[in-house]
Amino acid sequence: MSYLDNLLFAILLGIGIGYFSINVRKLIRNIKLGQDVDRSDNPSARWGNMALIALGQSKMVKRPIAGFLHIIVYAGFVIINLEVLEIIIDGLFGTHRVLSFMGGFYDFLIGSFEVLALLVLVSVIIFLVRRNVIKLKRFIHADLKGWPKSDANYILYFEIVLMSLFLLMNAADFHLQNLPEHFGHYSKAGAFPVSQYIAPIFDGMDSSLVSMLERSFWWLHIAGILVFLNYLYFSKHLHILLAFPNTYYADLNAKGKFNNLESVTNEVKLMMDPNADPFAAPANPDAAPAKFGASDVQDLNWVQLLNAYTCTECGRCTSACPANITGKKLSPRKIMMDTRDRLEEVGRNIDANKGVFVPDNKTLLNDYITPEELWACTTCNACVEECPVNISPLSIIMDMRRYLVMEQSAAPMSLNAMMTNVENNGAPWPYNQMDRLNWKEEN
Structure with missing residues (x-):
């Protein structure tokens, strides 16, 4: 590579990493933007979860076929991209296969990368068939249309292009390495168990043309990786990075255990304090009053926004939600997608107003998620159990329900009746406590 090529590569790398x-x-x-929540307890269990679930894919393999294919694509993505280190060094300093000094180990690495690339191609094609030919129900659901559906396909196309460029680049390199006369800087380095069977397509071509093609594949491969890196922010495939902190x-806590709202706890303490003045001015008159529950993304905690x-x-x-299975409007996946969409909208608002959020007369509740969806939830935790990266749609649903009940008194009639009975009768049923044993007289 010339100095101009090195400079161009450095600029491309800088732009790609800078935008990312x-x-x-x-x-x-x-x-x-989310509320603070302390998740610093029990670090050993947390590290264990990350190792087992994010790195080990333990929840993915509950569905063996999809889980196995996902592990192949995941391992391929991580391991093959170790080659990017060599590409960066070669691109910045004008070298070619700079790590080939490792000899046999380098041969093993390149050979492993090629086998993985082939397996990734096969897995990705199967994923495309599942989505677009077989059309599994959860991939053609009403909440997965438009951009979300296209995004899933785009990332699979990306993988096919990147893996194909990698193998074509190696095939051209293999062809040039094995010419009878030594050509340029293409000295023998690496093992090519897959691309050696692709290399015959270059037979009969002029060596300079093959070299130009090899360089083109090289440039397109690294450019594709940088485009892929920056595409992640706009894609559901951001989980590649965020699954670990998530x-x-x-x-x-055990599933089904809900936290007490600090705002409610403080109100109760105030009510129980005989020395408290209910008419006293707040300590900080400029502070917004504490909200019960959540109506917008800023009311959720930062872990829920990370989710x-x-x-x-x-x-x-x-697909596991009993409410959705029985035809209710609720889709836990949509809850998470709506939360992300609203959070992105709030972020754009802040960007447009120089770092300050200007109220836009919209909220997550009603404008994105309807009360009908929230009240359809049975709180069974099936969505939490099924999620392969430990997301909890239920926590968002419950916080928004709390807002409806405690801020707007907008609970369904049957729930209001039950709470009135608990208040008046000490039980959910509309019977006076003195009449509870009357059933004995009927026998």
Whole structure:
């Protein structure tokens, strides 16, 4: 490579990583819009969750076929991209296969990369068939249309192009390495168990043309990786990065155990304090009064917002949801997608107004998620159990229900009747406590 090529590569690398860094800062800023919550307890269990669920894919393999294929694609993505280190060094310093000094180990690495690339191609094609030919129900659900459906396909196309470019690049390199006369810098290095069978397509071509094709595949491969990296922010495949912190910060409490709202606890303490003055001015008159529950993304905690960005949109939660199965409007996947969409909208608002959110007369509740969806939930935790990266749609649903009940008194009539009975009769049923044993007289 010439010095001009090295400079061009450095500029391309700088732009790719720079734009990615900008989006990462934006992502962190948006997540920090959420309320504070302490998830620093029991670090050993948290590290274990991250290792087992995010790295080990333990929840994915509950569906063996899809889980096995996903592990192949995941391992291929991680391991093959170790080659990017060599590409970066070669691109910046004009070398070619700079790590080939490792000899036999280098041969093993390149050979392993090629086998993985082939397996990834096969797996991705199967995934495309499942989505677009077989059309599994959770991939053609009403909440997965438009961009979310296209996004899933785009990322699979990306994988096919990147793996194909990798193998074509190696095939051209293999062809040039094995010419009878030594050509350029293409000295023998690496093992090519897959691309050696592709290399015959270059037989009969002029060596200079093959070299130009090899360089083209090389440039397109690294450019594709940088495009893929920056596409992640706009895609559900952000979970490739966020699955690790998301599983680490997931709730360790037993499923079904709900937290007490601090705002409610403070109100109760105030009511129970005989020395408290109910008419006293607030300590900080400029502070907004504490809200019971959540009506918008800023009312949720930062882990719930991290959940929204981590959602893989795989639909396992919705396919297991008894409310959805019986025809109710609720889809836990949609809850997470709506939360992310609203959070992105709030982020754009902040960007447009120089770092300050200007009220836009919209909220997550009603404008994105309807009360009908919230009240359809049975709180069975099936969605939480099914999620392969420990997301909890239920926690968002419950916080929004709390807002409806405690801020708007907008609970369904049957629920209001039950709460009135508990208040008046000490039980959910509309019978006076003195009449509870009357059933004995009927026998």
